[in-house]
Amino acid sequence: MPTESQRQPCPPLWPCLLACAALALWIDFGSLHQTQHADSLLPTFISLYRWMPFYWELDRIGMLVPLIARPLKHPLANLLFQDGLYVFFALSALVLLSRYLLRNATFPLAGLLCVAAFVGLTPTPYRFEYFINTQYGVWLFLGLSSLILLESGAGGSPSWPRRIASAVLMTLAHWAYCTATMFLGPLIVFRAACSWRGRGDNSVRPAGFVQRLAHSELFNSLATLAIGFATGLGLMRLAPIHDTNFASLPPSDWPQTWQTLAASTWESLAPQAWPWAWLAAAAVGLVAYCHPAVRREAAANWRAAMATAAAAVLIGLFIGTRYWVVANQFAFRYLLPSSLMLQAGLAGVAVAPLAVLGRSAMLRASYLATIPLALAAAFASYGRPSLAGVYRDLDPYYASAGADSFQELGTRELLDSGATHVAGDYWKVWPAVFRANLALHERGEPRVVWGVAQRSGPTHRYWGKVPRDQMRVAVAAGGDPQAEPFFYYYQLAPLAVAEKRDSLWLLRPSEIVATCERGSFNVKR
Secondary structure (H helix, E strand, O other), rough: OOOOOHHHHOOOOOHHHHHHHHHHHHOOOOOOHHHHHHHHHHHHHHHHOOOOOOOOOOOEOOOOOHOOOOOOHHHHHHHHHHHHHHHHHHHHHHHHHHHHHHHHHHHHHHHHHHHHHHHOOOOOOHHHHHHHHHHHHHHHHHHHHHHHOOOOEOOOOOOOOHHHHHHHHHHHHHHHHHHHHHHEEEHHHHHHHOOOOOOHHOOOOOOHHHHHHOOHHHHHHHHHHHHHHHHHHHHHHHOOOOOOOOEEOOOHHHHHHHHHHHHHHHOOOOOOOOHHHHHHHHHHHHHHHHOOOHHHHHHHHHHHHHHHHHHHHHHHHHHEEEHHHHOOOHHHHHHHHHHHHHHHHHHHHHHHHHHHHHHHHHHHHHOOOOEEEEEEEEHHHHHHOOOOOOOOHHOOHHHHOOOOOOOEEEEEEEEOOOOOOEEEHHHHHHHHHHHHHHHHHHHOOOOOOOEOOOOOOHHHHOOOOOOOOHHHHEEEEOOOOOOHHHHOOOOOOOEEEEEEEEOOEEEOOOOOOOOOOHHOOOOOO
16 A cells, blocks of 8 residues: 555655755854854864864764864854854754655645744744754754655665665764654654554554564664664763763652743743744644545644654653753753654644645745745844854954953953963853954964863863963953862962953963962962
């Protein structure tokens, strides 16, 4: 019996991916970088100064994109390239999610509407968390691409080249994020369960059931997922530090964790325009479902919606049992994949009435019309693309001449001081170092300003070799209590205040500082 995908052939993916690429370029040169911080800038340092298989001092986030960006030595070019890829993967994953779930002519409309709604209706911090900070788009894109390659086509089971390519993509997905299985596994199982009737498998005799199952998409997908998961766990051993905690909370804590995590996610979406808009759109689709023709043609969309909802709820419940959720103060990012799955399900319901159009020109026109809508959403959320605007957003140093309001550790003062290191608070050090090294590269100066803070261990082999008579360490004006432990841990102490400026204090080895009254540097005074 023909499969669901054979009865309703899907339109090609490439136009949607091309639209996502254009949108990612727009966003990358828009106001995206106003919300950059230490965590989001660190992949640029990993690419430029010391690439490692995993995020510095972690063992669960693979550095695939920084590896691709390594040939780009200009700090801003490297950052723009990486973030452009992150945004492209994140947007494309929304389309691929609809493609994997719906598998009919309505998926481009559903996917592009998901893109437009997410870009235009979610709050800026929520978008930035998905686009850049968590890098969820990378493993979602790779994992969903892997699963789509395993779909049964007109020739039956996928060919071996497709299976091998699928296994490679799934392995990369688990390198990018070691727990990708936790999100993709339920999606695979519920998608297969909810589409069981549509495949005509009720006619399979018990004697042939095992053989049929062994050649099914479900089996191939789970087998590929297992390969990716096992390989991902093996790759984690390459990390010098193993900090991932898979521990579970006591069952008595689960209800409170679920409630707090859900509340954190809902608050992060304030004013909640995104979920309310999708609920309203799905309600319209539900009303149209009363028509017999729509009910017959839209059955696949409804099964996909049920599968997505079931997977999203199960994933959310499981995440609420993990110790790391409490350790990270119930951050809304843990329910981001579940939220995106629910969006895909609601989008499938909303566009279900259009399934009666088949692959007509009217349906193609409807999803092509969503591309300007997505661009309008990008303009509303990120403004007009501008390279000059990117410079200004990253550092007021590049604002109009004479500007005198700088962030902590102002770039101009940092460069004028001749600092070799910046030490202290993680959230201040890495942005300051990025801005300084960007300015130095623009000036054509070969020297590098190094960060001494959390996650600076991988580059200690470089900045630890700076001779003491050349060492000039900048800290925030007034001293930074978080700097002193690093001075002793990395054997930089004793240091003394050599110069005080408006935004920073400059420290040098105490034996070099001429004024003995200052003594050994005390960050508390």
